[in-house]
Amino acid sequence: MLGSGIIKGLAVTAKNLAGSFHDPARYVTQEFPEVQPQLPENSRNFPFLVADDGADPMGTLRCVACQICEKECPPQCIYIEKSKDKKPDAAGKLQLYPAVFAIDTSVCMSCQICVEVCPFDAIKMDQVFAIATTDRFNGLLLNREQLAKSNQYYHSIHPTEATEVDARLAAERKAAEEKARAAAAAKAAAPKPAAPPPPQPPA
Amino acid sequence: MSPLHLCLLLSTGLFCIGLAGALSRSNAILVLLGIELMLNAANLNFIAFWRYGPAPSAGAGVVFVIFTIAVAAAEAAVGLALVIALHRHRRNLRLPEATRLKG
Amino acid sequence: MLASGSAAAPFSSASVRPVHDEFHGDLLEVSMGPHHPSTHGVFRMMVTLDGETIVRLKPVFGYLHRNHEKLGENTTYLGSMPYTDRLDYLCSMTNNWAYALAVEKLAGLVPPERAEYIRIILAELTRLINHSGLIGFLMQDTGCSGTPLMYAFREREKVLDLFEALSGSRMMCNYQRFGGCRVDLTPAWVDSARRLVDAFPRFLDEFEALLTGNEIFMARTQGVGRLSPELAVNAGLTGPVLRATGVGHDLRKVDAYGLYPRFDFRVPIGAHGDTYDRYMIRVLEMRESVQILQQALRDLPAGPIMDPKAKLRGLRPKAGEAYGRIEGAKGEIGFFLISDGSPNPYRYRIRPPSFINLTVLEDLCLGHTVADAVIILGSIDIVLGEVDR
């Protein structure tokens, strides 16, 4: 009969009208500023640089300015200048460090490729999404100081991944130390500088 | 001058405006509207005579107006249907050019 | 009665009279778009109207052109992957897959079984959200004040939550890699996916109760925008738009890519090729997708998710060419690559289903009214990111 489909439709909307008051499966709205979203662990937004020591982020950046991420970044939003001098890294080895490390977040498309290609686990994805600014040129161009976040912070947003990374780094450090010790013990005729750790497949 | 005089003069004025419009304009729709105005002038007379006439309690004047309005509505409907048919055949509404009955 | 409306035979645009015509009176030229509520983005239709009937329609697009193919030739194979997300931004997972398939053919990589399962799961989830969202948009165009769209988005959010938990991003997933997938599924993810898939038919039933039998909706869509199978095939249409005309062409069956032959599903086909058929085909496809998803989540094997031969950086396939295509939600999405042995493809070409399906828009709309043109456009299912590239 004419109208039965319309009545069925009206019944559906009435059900939803009522359901939105008691059924959480229907009423899924979270009111944002009051209710902060529960981001899943894998959630990603913009990259940040991991510093081992939160107290001295600039001194303990894991980044060695190898510029792989700069090369691989599809929209080319990373800019790195190598340092002139070298600093010891966490394993005590002398490494270059980025004198300038800038990411233009107005260009970055959050693809995570820089994280995947980084052999040093030095760049990771942040979860901060409220990055609006009134200055669209300088406000969105993040420099080294703004990008550096501590390892504890990394643990707080990606706990599983960070634990894995820490374990791997510890293992590498141990391997490097053992190698160094072995090298020292051997006391070969021509002591060579320790080779950098081989590139690791990403997590 | 009594109010009835005024009413009748008003109706005369309306009638003349309608007449002038119907005679002078070449657009079919406006001619139709002029005729409507003339009908309205007649209605006005009916009401005026009913209002100031000798026997207002007899509703003849009002009844006549109702009939006239019905006739005018019918006239408008048919007239405008004619206009649309005219437009469909000739694509313009200039009456002086619509001289043939057969499209 | 209601349907017989203006389903007149389409006019060929050659016989349309000029806009300013002293003898026949004026036609009305309306530029619908690029800022129009129902053009699904920045799309423009130059419409010539007689009353409200369309006598000529010229689609104008390219407002969202971003040089996608040239970008692909100037970046590495991996670097193009996140760009494919942005083609059809509702279906990034299937775009990823089609591109990965092309590169895998070129580089001779074979994804492991578990990765193939994951790809099928994600592709079918994508189909669910694309089709339900599309129907929502279609109903919005029909004048439903957004109710079906909101229902569709409610369910879509749940799927997007899954995507975010897996890939880190809701829409720009960038998930597939050459030779497998980026992140493995966790058991918790599989559980929540299973819950979602099991609940989905209930949502579909409700959706259908709201729309399928609605007399107004049927009157608006049945007999509107009729497409003949011949024209559909000749114009190279694919996807639900093609299947609504009665041509049972589905790459999942025809190409049998991935592990689709293992799954038990059917391909619904329409008989009239009108807007209602295009709507119903999508509803029925969603039901089949639910079937596939249930089987895939049940049989998901353990194992690695990457081809051990695959490496992330420095992919330099041998010189040659490859075409990878899959049945995306909108039709055949294909990537054609020519390698000259360098890290970048020599030629990078996309076959965008929305763009090719859009080519028949004028044939569908002629003789119908403005109101019909809007829903016909809605039923074709275009995403301007993919049309304009």
Place this chain on the structure above:
Amino acid sequence: MILLLALLILVPAAAAMLRRNLVHSALLLVLSWAGLAAFYLWSGAEFVAFAQVLVYVGAVSMVVLFAVLLTRQNPDRAAPPDAAARLRAGAAVLTAAAVGAVIGHAILATPLPAAAGAPPVLTVRQLGLELMGRHAGSLLVIGALLTVALLGAVVLAAAEPGEKPGGKP
């Protein structure tokens, strides 16, 4: 009061006949018709006033506007009035003025009853009885006329078979 009403009725009517823009003419006429309704209301003919609004403002004006839009023509390309048209307009105005003068003179020359008191009261019930009683025959005729007019209008305005919108006629 009556002068005010006269102004409300006559000025828009005259303006309507003078405008070149048909939509303006139609809308001005609506104003004039509304003035007439006000006159009826003032005369105590409530029912007629409402009927006037309903029929003229509500229906006839719609039909007129619809016809104007359906036969839409570009005002820029309308021919400017030529000499013949001006001559005709002048003749028409003269004729109308002559008719008006004659009728006006006749009215003024006729002694008419002076103003009656309050407007007469005619309830809808009385009117209905009047219509159904004394004028029942006329009512039937009017009904028949309306039906025939409706059918005639439909037949006249209906598209001829085979004619397709937008196609070549």
Place this chain on the structure above:
Amino acid sequence: MPPAPIFATLDPDRAFLERAPLLVRDFVTGLFPPSLQWLAGNLLAVVVIVLFFASLFALLTLAERKILGRIQNRPGPNRTGPAGLLQPLADAVKTLVKEDIVPRAADQVLHFLAPVVLVSLALMAFAVLPYGRHLVPVELDAAVLYFFAAGAATELAVFMAGWASRNKYSLLAAMRALAQLISYELPLLLSVVPVVMLAGTLSTTGIVAAQAGWTYGVIPHWHVLTPWGAAGFLLFFVSALAESNRSPFDLPEAESELIAGHLTEYSGFKYALFFMAEYFGMTALCGMGVTLFLGGWQAPCAFLEFIPSYAWFFAKLLLLLGVFMWIRGTLPRLRIDQLTRFAWKFLVPLALINLGTAAFWQLSAGWSGPALQLARWLVALALVAGPFTLLGRRLSAGVAPRTYRYAA
């Protein structure tokens, strides 16, 4: 004659709450010299109507957005004030301070006049509705005719807006508005005729009085509870949806097709006026529907009479308005040719047949005894349902759910 009510109540005519508005009126007019009291009374009525319905409009916009939101599983406006209650205020401020843009090519006078005419005409319709036992702003002998006369001109204003904007979308909307009015004016009036016929009066108070009383004290004698009344009410309701340009008949404003139709070139306060007029029209038509079919201010049961009559009127009014919103949240829009076909080939014949049904009901009023009563109901129901089914089948011919094949 119906049996005496079971529950004895105090005389509702004299109840304090019932008379409260009158007392207020008398107090206010008492402040004026006697010669000006009638003027003060009328002005007071106008002011109260304007203020009351303007605030009801504010409330309705909020309610509509809330209800639509909930139907769509959203919260609706909830940021302005507690639970979004100040949203209408914010909207008002926004529209008032917005720049009023008039296109250069527009017909300036008509562009300005259209919203003004629309709102004033929409407001005029409120004058004759009986809001309560003693609350009728203007007692007119031909009130129903007046109401529809005032309402008939509103679409003219819509046309003015569409035409004066010199926008192609607006022009299309103007055409649609005209076609829609011409088509739906007739069924709307025809669905009212049976009520007038049976009540024997064109006065709204008379029509409400004709629906007074209860059978057994619980079943009201509203017109909607008779076969012809139910059919008439549905016809009236559908036509009212179309007359007030509400979904699924919101073609002149069709957002997805014509941007905003006749409102495309309006902004700021003029836009707000259009919005206001739409709600006024809707409210007035619902009020008329309540008066004609739902017993006006009459309580549904005898023992509920202690609640003042105006409360009943507004309860029914809000219920009808809620259904308007519910329908808006559910149904897609018709196409213009379907709209007119629906009016001429379905509503008008049904309304004419319903006239016959009402005549039969009137003629068979004298039938007594259960068998004859049953026969009366059956015949009337058949007269309503039969044509509905037949015409409905003709109307929906060629439109049906389909079954689908699967590729081999």
